[in-house]
Amino acid sequence: MGPEPVTERLWERQRRELIEAIRERGIDDLTVLRAFDEVPRHLFLPAAVHHRAYQDAPLPIGFQQTASQPSLQALYLQTLKLEPTERVLEIGTGSGFQTALLAQLAANVYSIERVRELSVRARAVLDQLRIPNIALLVGDGTIGWSKYAPYDAILVTAGAPGPPQALLDQLSPTGRMLIPIGDRDTQVLRLYRRTDAGVIHEDVTDCAFVPLLGRFGWPAQS
Numbered sequence: 504m505g506p507e508p509v510t511e512r513l514w515e516r517q518r519r520e521l522i523e524a525i526r527e528r529g530i531d532d533l534t535v536l537r538a539f540d541e542v543p544r545h546l547f548l549p550a551a552v553h554h555r556a557y558q559d560a561p562l563p564i565g566f567q568q569t570a571s572q573p574s575l576q577a578l579y580l581q582t583l584k585l586e587p588t589e590r591v592l593e594i595g596t597g598s599g600f601q602t603a604l605l606a607q608l609a610a611n612v613y614s615i616e617r618v619r620e621l622s623v624r625a626r627a628v629l630d631q632l633r634i635p636n637i638a639l640l641v642g643d644g645t646i647g648w649s650k651y652a653p654y655d656a657i658l659v660t661a662g663a664p665g666p667p668q669a670l671l672d673q674l675s676p677t678g679r680m681l682i683p684i685g686d687r688d689t690q691v692l693r694l695y696r697r698t699d700a701g702v703i704h705e706d707v708t709d710c711a712f713v714p715l716l717g718r719f720g721w722p723a724q725s
């Protein structure tokens with residue numbers, strides 16, 4: 504037996520353990536757990552952190568950025584309650600792992616990343632996995648992607664001083680947006696929902712994301 508199947512089996516075992524850890528943190532939506540089973544996280548990470556790929560931890564991906572903690576990504580997905588027919592916008596492609604998870608749960612995924620190298624790397628892995636329903640853009644996600652709006656859900660995976668109005672404007676009439684709001688180091692993950700009575704919000708959990716840099720985020724140099 505060659506080394507490749509052994510490695511695959513090891514990844515699979517570690518993936519199951521990660522799913523168990525996510526479940527223990529209160530995620531019980533089977534469609535979300537299944538998505539974690541279908542997407543190999545290690546492929547989205549630099550080789551230097553491969554051995555930690557299935558730990559429930561944020562991991563460095565270069566350019567002073569991180570791949571988010573899997574259980575927190577699962578919380579995003581469970582909170583948004585995505586339908587298979589829905590259209591989703593993600594701000595902060597990063598490694599592309601969460602983008603791939605979203606593609607298992609929604610019809611179309613649009614994802615914006617400001618660091619070109621990260622977007623290029625994510626595109627290569629998504630192509631390798633032949634995930635078809637994802638469009639990537641390099642640019643400032645705080646202004647959204649009006650071409651494909653409105654979106655049923657918007658996920659922002661970096662911390663903002665407040666909710667960018669441009670993103671709220673690109674939500675569908677029943678759209679919801681998850682975004683960390685706070686200072687540059689610590690935030691609260693906030694769910695905004697469009698209703699007939701206007702936009703309402705509730706806090707989901709405390710969190711600590713890298714800053715959302717851009718026109719309606721934090722200034723890049725400070």
Ligand code: SAM
Nearest residue numbers: 570571595597598601616617643644715716717
């Ligand atoms: N979900 C990603 C993952 O697990 O790999 C999260 C990546 S990281 C926590 C947040 C990402 O947001 C970084 O890659 C960063 O470059 C990106 N980012 C920050 N400000 C941005 C902006 N205005 N537009 C697009 N991406 C931005």
